[in-house]
Amino acid sequence: MADADDAHHDRCRDALDVATGPLVVPDLVVAEVAYLIGTRLGAKAEVKFIASLAAGELIVEHVSAGDWLRIADLVATYRDLPLGTVDAAIVALGERLDVKTLITLDARHFRVVRPAHTEAFNLLP
Numbered sequence: 001m002a003d004a005d006d007a008h009h010d011r012c013r014d015a016l017d018v019a020t021g022p023l024v025v026p027d028l029v030v031a032e033v034a035y036l037i038g039t040r041l042g043a044k045a046e047v048k049f050i051a052s053l054a055a056g057e058l059i060v061e062h063v064s065a066g067d068w069l070r071i072a073d074l075v076a077t078y079r080d081l082p083l084g085t086v087d088a089a090i091v092a093l094g095e096r097l098d099v100k101t102l103i104t105l106d107a108r109h110f111r112v113v114r115p116a117h118t119e120a121f122n123l124l125p
Helices: 009-018 027-041 043-054 065-077 085-097 107-112
Strands: 024-026 059-061 101-103 122-124
Touching (some): 009 101, 024 085, 027 059, 085 107, 107 122
Parallel strands (some): 101 122
């Protein structure tokens, strides 16, 4: 979304435009996204991302103590994928917050994972 020249930019923008409800992102994702934007697009783009957080365009959800056990369980269960801590945090918070739709380009991981609260995530775009 941050890179207007990216091949997936329009699809991501369209998915965000039709999204209903708050856009929630785990704090671990914020760190990963800020790093990627900063290293690939530069400080100006990173500052724009940070400003969007300050403006409340995304709601940053803290990974709680209880989430860590579920994250560890998911990383172990899907070790052959491998799922990884950040993606497992998305699943764990999705379960805790009863989120059924994810906006992600990482369909490979999220099509395989079976969340505890629903049969599967609805993936956009």
